Amino acid sequence: MIRKQAAEDGPITLMAWYAFGLVITTSVPALTVWQTPQGIQWVYLSAVGLFSSAGQYLLIRAFAIGEATVMNPIDYIQIILAALFGLLFFSEVPSIWTGIGSIVIVASTLYILFRESHVKKTPTPPVHAE
Known part of the structure; x- marks a missing residue:
């Protein structure tokens, strides 16, 4: 399925749909326990975002060509x-x-x-x- 979607839409589009789905499914539960990150936590969150995005992109590419x-x-x-x-x-x-x-x-x-x-x-x- 990923191979077909990646051929039609590309990895970035698939990643955007995945992120959109996560926002929809996690927003309400997150609001019940939300705490604004402080100081170094922003660095950690940025690193998690960067590495998870890179991993997701590479995984989609791997499934598209493998x-x-x-x-x-x-x-x-x-x-x-x-x-x-x-x-x-x-x-x-x-x-x-x-x-x-x-x-x-x-x-x-x-x-x-x-x-x-x-x-x-x-x-x-x-x-x-x-």
């Missing part, structure tokens, strides 16, 4: 990276279920990548999104 059978399993690695990020920056120790799930995700990803590299099929031409 094979979905290869890209989808790699996308699931975000769960593992989120657990690692939580451990490193917030001292959140992942549960045993997070560990088991991570092992299943890594094993499945490796299996799919291995299988896809050995299956002969007609390649899908890349979509050139702007």
Whole structure:
């Protein structure tokens, strides 16, 4: 789906629709607990915005030009990276279920990548999104 949308609209348009959807769905809940950021928090928020926008752009580009059978399993690695990020920056120790799930995700990803590299099929031409 992202491949088709990226071909028609481009990554920036997809990012704008995603941001619009987030504003619509999170505005009311955010108003109930809103606190205006102070000092260094503006720097942190700007960094989060910059890095998440760059990540979103690169993810859309990857799905636009890559094979979905290869890209989808790699996308699931975000769960593992989120657990690692939580451990490193917030001292959140992942549960045993997070560990088991991570092992299943890594094993499945490796299996799919291995299988896809050995299956002969007609390649899908890349979509050139702007």
